[in-house]
Amino acid sequence: GFATIDTDRLSRTGLPEVIYASGKTVEQVKQIALRMVEKGIDLLATRATPAMFEAIQEVVPDAHYNELAQTITYKHHETEVPATYIAVVAAGTSDLPVAEEAVETAQFLGNRVEKIYDVGVAGIHRLFHRLDVIRRARVIIVVAGMEGALASVVGGLVDKPVIGVPTSIGYGANFEGLSALLSMLNSCASGVSVVNIDNGFGAACQASLINKLT
Amino acid sequence: GFATIDTDRLSRTGLPEVIYASGKTVEQVKQIALRMVEKGIDLLATRATPAMFEAIQEVVPDAHYNELAQTITYKHHETEVPATYIAVVAAGTSDLPVAEEAVETAQFLGNRVEKIYDVGVAGIHRLFHRLDVIRRARVIIVVAGMEGALASVVGGLVDKPVIGVPTSIGYGANFEGLSALLSMLNSCASGVSVVNIDNGFGAACQASLINKLT
Amino acid sequence: GFATIDTDRLSRTGLPEVIYASGKTVEQVKQIALRMVEKGIDLLATRATPAMFEAIQEVVPDAHYNELAQTITYKHHETEVPATYIAVVAAGTSDLPVAEEAVETAQFLGNRVEKIYDVGVAGIHRLFHRLDVIRRARVIIVVAGMEGALASVVGGLVDKPVIGVPTSIGYGANFEGLSALLSMLNSCASGVSVVNIDNGFGAACQASLINKLT
Amino acid sequence: GFATIDTDRLSRTGLPEVIYASGKTVEQVKQIALRMVEKGIDLLATRATPAMFEAIQEVVPDAHYNELAQTITYKHHETEVPATYIAVVAAGTSDLPVAEEAVETAQFLGNRVEKIYDVGVAGIHRLFHRLDVIRRARVIIVVAGMEGALASVVGGLVDKPVIGVPTSIGYGANFEGLSALLSMLNSCASGVSVVNIDNGFGAACQASLINKLT
Amino acid sequence: GFATIDTDRLSRTGLPEVIYASGKTVEQVKQIALRMVEKGIDLLATRATPAMFEAIQEVVPDAHYNELAQTITYKHHETEVPATYIAVVAAGTSDLPVAEEAVETAQFLGNRVEKIYDVGVAGIHRLFHRLDVIRRARVIIVVAGMEGALASVVGGLVDKPVIGVPTSIGYGANFEGLSALLSMLNSCASGVSVVNIDNGFGAACQASLINKLT
Amino acid sequence: GFATIDTDRLSRTGLPEVIYASGKTVEQVKQIALRMVEKGIDLLATRATPAMFEAIQEVVPDAHYNELAQTITYKHHETEVPATYIAVVAAGTSDLPVAEEAVETAQFLGNRVEKIYDVGVAGIHRLFHRLDVIRRARVIIVVAGMEGALASVVGGLVDKPVIGVPTSIGYGANFEGLSALLSMLNSCASGVSVVNIDNGFGAACQASLINKLT
Amino acid sequence: GFATIDTDRLSRTGLPEVIYASGKTVEQVKQIALRMVEKGIDLLATRATPAMFEAIQEVVPDAHYNELAQTITYKHHETEVPATYIAVVAAGTSDLPVAEEAVETAQFLGNRVEKIYDVGVAGIHRLFHRLDVIRRARVIIVVAGMEGALASVVGGLVDKPVIGVPTSIGYGANFEGLSALLSMLNSCASGVSVVNIDNGFGAACQASLINKLT
Amino acid sequence: GFATIDTDRLSRTGLPEVIYASGKTVEQVKQIALRMVEKGIDLLATRATPAMFEAIQEVVPDAHYNELAQTITYKHHETEVPATYIAVVAAGTSDLPVAEEAVETAQFLGNRVEKIYDVGVAGIHRLFHRLDVIRRARVIIVVAGMEGALASVVGGLVDKPVIGVPTSIGYGANFEGLSALLSMLNSCASGVSVVNIDNGFGAACQASLINKLT
């Protein structure tokens, strides 16, 4: 086969094999999905198109598609979910696809999630209105494009680990997310780490590992 | 001579010739300073070392040095100062040299200045404590390094023009100020413009033109 | 809703919420536009396509579209306009979309505008012919791509604040506007500040704040 | 004073004010240290020179200096330490200053630390010999320069959050740490987040927040 | 004609003229292919589309197309092949087009090839399972995108020359392959050299020269 | 010997071997200089320190040093000089070392030179005062740092070839001359070509070839 | 009108106004072309599509299109051409569009041109076969992509000014022409200057000014 | 100890542990050297200063220092050397330190070496004079800075693997070796691979593995 599914990955790393659909054909994604479901592995495909979802539905009728997040999910059984939750904070409406990828991934991995959207620093009072729910989270994902200032601002207001996700939202000297990426890496608040531009998936993976620490 | 002083610059642009001392010898700076003072032009030298100040003092005994700002100033007469003021807001103590360059330049150009220092987003409540004095300014200079988030935050809280000065404070992925520069250029608050990294002088020049508009 | 309109923004920052249409669907832009108009907020959408305009016209029949600027505007009442004006200076005909975005935004925000177009430094006499109208402005926006030299040249000739807008016009070592951006940030004329590449909107926002200073 | 100590920071963010000594004078560092100790705040200075340590010793005789880490520490009382520990994994001997900065910071913040040094991928068997102690950690910091591959390799072998610290060790196309930074941001293992180049301090801050989650 | 075929290249450099089809029209590729085959030169076209293959088939009916590799090949006679082989090691399924370009090129140049695919460092045990076949190769090509760590890891495990091929697989801070390129150039294993991003062809050319050394 | 002097270079390329002293030891420069003079080759060393000059004077007493240009020259005979001249136009006093390197090189190569210094676009009237002498040149070298606008401005005013020399003068977003380099490469005036940052020597070489065309 | 044709440009700069068609609409290009021809100005449009040519043919039936060069030309009268010629040297067949843009421009400006194509350094004997015709030129344009080595090689073999045109041909670490651009700027042959990536037009403009020097 | 010597490395990878002295103290280098020699491992230290050599001489009196290469070597026994040789080709005299690092490393690893120095493309006839000795090598290392064209030129003339070593020699748009690095990665000759900027050591390691293939 063209792909060797790393079936042991969940027990080894706490995170299962996941389909990164970008750059794969509809048929490839469908076949990998089918094989995974047949082996009893739960299904998460990221960066998946509607056409991929339709193809998968033919073989996994109960699969679910989040159009904004571009994710396809299917779980064999509902898993138990810890009492603690992950907060997903997003700066602008344009950042929602990345935020939703984080939300879908976190939920797929068995976490409760609270969404705090459209609270960017252009109107920072919106963030303060929601600070309580952010502070009660066990770990916080901050999704922001343009200048990415939100990660530092949140990092300076909470005593929980903050994972920044720079997005590619913007133009010109934004250089497709470089601006937010550098901002978050240089955060003057100390408890902030960063994942790749637009990588809502990766942020949710680390947040899930943290949320499940006993 | 090695330099042609642009004597007409003040009347043409509202901003006089100024000595940018970096890369000049002590002797060169001294000679230019002397010639300017002799022609009745007020003296501002930026990026000036203590040795340059000592050399200038020999010929302009009443010159003044701001060690933090690295500026030498001398004015033939005190000029009248508008009632309105320029707010200079700085994020951290490491940004003070740049902030002070802005302050010295603004005062030299005949402006009142209010300083609001060490109010970076790692502890944003410090900014809110000083918001009144910032909001009453006619124009605001925001000096910040690292992720430079302060410019956007201030820009979203005031109805006055904000001029961002990214500083080279930081290390690693800060790339000597690139991080703060890109942040400020991508500000999600709309009334923010930007000058070169560490260019407190340039920010003060534009702020002065704005502050003096009638 | 997917977006929280920051209704308080105009009174807080002097600049209202504006729709940045790029990356939004026609339907999303239509819905936000409708909600804003219903709440009595004036409408400005930037980076808007003809299809978006048609969709908005169904619900806001008196909306206006500037195809070059890619802006949709609608105002509930004409506002009073200050006597002073903003000069919008553009280097070449390819820079006009950005210049027009600035013009539309400035007018929407209640300013008089004078346009001085196609006066780039390849034929600098064209600029000198129009210098009077530029010098009488209260604030000047300079829009230029390629090497962006026009901002420095204008900055050295006037005693008003100059806001440079680098454009992405050019190719090769232009690196999508980087060349003009760096030029303007390094302007040897002192009263020049800069906004993001192609950000005619942002330049007009700051120019409007300046033009309305009392 | 030139600095406003953010005394509330520890209770607000779980991380106290810390002195970033780089770019400050010996006298400044000494004064800030003294004021912090007098206010009963524990002392951590990073990027501190031997001269700074000597100056601080005059006023805080029991302060401690780690020459490799370039840290000065002083704690009023020993704090209780959780049973769980942070693993600090380093690739080469040249990465030790950054690794030690992480170790000192983590211990200062009240954590147990296990060090696993000189286990880079040029001789990957060295990593496998130490895998047990790495896997039993609650959170793992991976410090690596050059190509920074170690973060991905560790991330693919453990089920705990991994925080990567790229270092500036290398030359040429290493571009002062860019190479390792990009590597870690593009980790093909999913549970890896990243902090700034050489930022052992920041990694330890986040690791401490995670290690103390209850 | 628009192209001067360098007919002497094979005897001079051990590598024949090859058609780099990218940026050429279907008709141009067909004509060059025809002229080469008529002159008795074996045919290899890289970056070739299905349409190009169809056009060539009209004139060279026995040509062969590898859709994944995007290569068209035709050999007048089978050449003798050395007993030693080239190992082509690939990190992920997305890297296969580049790996296959290397395989097709190496075989076209008269080499035996062993493929070791989908053994990236996210599940490094997969690499160890295949280490024997890798170690017995005369020269090893390692194809990897994202953080490109596989080249260093393999380089530290074998005593044969390793040629790294960074791929453009990834997004965000991958910067279209820059991340893997810098990783491989900074390999902490010493016997690794690198070719251009996605250049499976070039790696195979050098590997073939090495494999044929007597 | 450690260097093979390319004695045939003058007749082949119209430009002799020249010592690029940067990165060479005083002793190496002295030895090469001596060998060249002994072979009857005229001597030009660029980027030469005073110590190098002193060492050369011991063996070539009539050598000449231009401290600003950092050049050492010695000619066995005066050569005839064409009637036409090269104009060297410089923007600011900080650009003079590069301008003088161009002047010294051009004169060494047997050309008349006119200097037009300190005429940058911050005070563009200074350029217009000197336009006549610039227009009468056979070829024009424009030396400018910061935003490098002067090359475009001159290029739009003359009908002679213009060679731009960007300098590394500036700071911050100047990125050690990148800003002026990109400006000049993107000149909107068409007859402008560019040499490397600070390469007054190279500009003079090409200008000399042009000035001597018959 | 949207464009101010700079009618005086030919007499002022030796180079007429030219239409840069990229980014303009078919209708805009047609209108500008018409107005220019009506004013008696010769017509050159670069980066012009076949559709633009068809539109122009309606109003300027004798216009000529070079599809490879993407140029449209029309001259009212044939101008006299100097006896000397410009050599246009190109490295590979993929570089021909840029080379042809240079050729068309040079001829339009009234120069004789000799073409030396497909002589890149992968088979450098091809260059030596044509060296005579290159050496007899008055000025030489070298067009090369990928590593752009041809400009240095030619520069080291001739005693005429060489203008390098880096092209964007290549992929990966070519970074859309950056590789060839940097190569040419760092040429170890001294008489080489450079224009923007893919700027065959600009090289021909400067070459024409040089070729016409009397 | 602070370093774990990877004693198994020679048998595993064909290349022994080597001391990379840059960034280590004299004392550290001395101790590691002593321990290696005591364990019977041959000694190679790269980037070593004269002071390091003196310190090592105290404990390893027969160690040898190459000042240009900055290498310290000591071998317990002379090893047998294959009949074939490695050619080290260098462009300019400034590239010699890197070339010599390659030579010393190759000899230390038990190879014969032929040096072909100062044959850069500014005077390409010098290369042709030495082509025979280059062509008879089993593998060729090409060391070049500035535009790095020499690697492509050699690659197009030989039928042996070519390993390019870009050097950081140059200034301005050379960007500390980036220019030569990109050139070599984009070589239009196909059998060329590349190592890091200034990495003569790494090139020699791979060349040695190739030279010893049986």
Ligand SMILES: Nc1ncnc2c1ncn2[C@@H]1O[C@H](COP(=O)(O)O)[C@@H](O)[C@H]1O
């Ligand atoms: N052309 C533009 N460039 C930059 N910012 C803009 C532009 N148009 C609108 N904006 C800003 O983007 C905000 C809307 O962002 P969003 O919440 O993502 O729709 C507006 O309130 C403006 O501040």
Ligand SMILES: Nc1ncnc2c1ncn2[C@@H]1O[C@H](COP(=O)(O)O)[C@@H](O)[C@H]1O
């Ligand atoms: N995939 C590839 N990547 C890099 N170079 C290639 C590739 N395929 C072919 N080539 C080279 O490109 C040359 C053809 O270039 P051209 O003359 O422009 O068609 C061939 O002789 C090969 O040396």
Ligand SMILES: Nc1ncnc2c1ncn2[C@@H]1O[C@H](COP(=O)(O)O)[C@@H](O)[C@H]1O
């Ligand atoms: N300032 C300079 N900038 C660029 N190239 C130079 C400069 N000065 C001399 N050169 C060139 O460098 C060559 C000498 O290089 P090398 O063999 O390393 O001494 C000379 O023949 C010139 O072509």
Ligand SMILES: Nc1ncnc2c1ncn2[C@@H]1O[C@H](COP(=O)(O)O)[C@@H](O)[C@H]1O
């Ligand atoms: N000049 C050099 N460039 C790159 N790598 C080197 C160099 N010299 C030694 N090395 C490598 O660096 C390793 C030692 O690294 P460390 O453990 O930090 O001392 C050696 O085993 C070599 O693989």
Ligand SMILES: [Mg+2]
């Ligand atoms: Mg919003």
Ligand SMILES: [Mg+2]
């Ligand atoms: Mg502070």
Ligand SMILES: [Mg+2]
């Ligand atoms: Mg025009």
Ligand SMILES: [Mg+2]
């Ligand atoms: Mg080691």
Ligand SMILES: [Mg+2]
């Ligand atoms: Mg896989």
Ligand SMILES: [Mg+2]
């Ligand atoms: Mg001046």
Ligand SMILES: [Mg+2]
């Ligand atoms: Mg060819």
Ligand SMILES: [Mg+2]
């Ligand atoms: Mg030489």
